[in-house]
């Protein structure tokens with residue numbers, strides 16, 4: 139079983155790469171937020187436990203999250219492996235995941251970091267503008283309006299929400315990067331950290347992820363020769 143952990147700060151492009159990688163490796167992406175929602179919807183015993191915490195506005199304890207993950211890993215579509223997106227978020231969670239996988243004779247095969255410098259993350263995250271009339275979204279870099287500060291569709295003024303302003307984003311980013319660094323250090327110490335340059339175009343990042351996974355001994359459908367019947 140290939141367990142691949144995808145790591146990256148918000149805005150690094152991890153969310154873009156996860157489904158692309160899943161398609162190439164023919165294994166599912168498992169995101170913990172989806173796990174919680176599915177377990178709650180299905181009313182499983184663990185789902186009900188998780189819901190008690192969510193209803194109280196508290197974080198679901200790591201122990202419950204790891205048990206939910208293990209249930210997910212036991213499903214038939216995960217037999218060849220999974221890509222974990224959004225978990226582990228802390229070194230404690232990473233250690234809990236290792237212990238649970240080891241008990242099943244498995245382990246994290248590779249932790250791939252989509253690496254983007256902090257200031258570039260702030261630039262990407264803080265370029266969002268929306269229009270006053272209808273909330274149409276724009277981005278300074280990826281989808282700028284034809285005329286700066288004016289909505290293409292209705293001509294109303296564009297503004298930045300407090301949440302999207304650079305200083306707010308920098309503060310939030312510092313907190314998130316702190317726990318990401320813990321997780322990176324955990325996997326570096328375990329010898330399975332792989333890093334790719336997230337400043338490149340999407341297809342170059344994808345190609346580098348493939349190269350890193352191949353180097354780690356993890357092969358997807360493309361590299362296995364299965365399709366060719368070899």
Ligand SMILES: [Zn+2]
Pocket residue numbers: 269270271272273274289290291292293294
């Ligand atoms: Zn508009």
